[in-house]
Amino acid sequence: MGIDPASVNLMVNLDMVGRLREGNGLQVGGVGTAAGLRDRVASFNDTTLLSLSFTEEGYGPSDHSSFYAKDIPVLVFTTGAHLDYHTPDDTWDKINYEGMVRIGSLLHDIVSYAAGEPARLAFTEAGPKVPTQTMSRRRGVTFGIMPDFAGNVKNGLRADFVTPGKPAALGGMVKGDIIVAIEDKPVNNIEDYMFRLSQLKPGQTVSVEVLRNGNREVLLIQL
DSSP states (O other), rough: OOGGGGGGOEEOOOESOOOOOTTOEEEEEEETTTTTHHHHHHOOOOTOOEEEEOOOOOOOSTTTTHHTTTTTTEEEOOOOOTTTTSSTOOOOOOOHHHEEEEEEEHHHHHHHHHHHOSSSOOOOOOSSSSOOOOGGGGGGGOOOOETTOOOOOSSEEEEEEEEEEEEEHTTTTTTOOOEEEEETTTTOHHHHHHHHHHTTOTTTTEEEEEEEEEEEEEEEEOO
16 A cells, blocks of 8 residues: 655655764755755754754755655755765774764654644755756766765865775865865855766866865866
């Protein structure tokens, strides 16, 4: 027996929440998919335990996107990517259990509110509902970095790891560089970064402006 999508008030997606890091940063995506959702999430948070950063968009490369496509408000939580992602090295001893308790407590309050509130959340569109052709990874354009998915940096995207031998490394990018522009077009977050990449072609040489130790540098990266 299927579930009528109209009966779903909120979809909550936990995508890598086991490694709360120093600074207690938790990225919350999808807050633009319902009226007042961002403020409601923030109202449940104890800022001494978790530092929330928000993105508005409802679409993303994870399970919540199919719900957003059906006009269902979504929230996606993550503490960010790490080098053990999708490898056998992602072992239990690397989990921040105290951090998971903090996140679980916040999620309990959010889900309880969404399930028990008489008035339904008012869906609002926040970005595309399906990946456009320009956002597709099939074109094979990549810098060879692991970006800061948790959005710990404002007005830019930090490279948390730069893969040796890949375009970014060969162009002089180093771990910790904050990408602020590609081809003179601003990069404020992960969504901007992915969109800028989607407009590039294999073999193209592009200018990438980064912040490094507070100084702006321009790198030339051949894809």
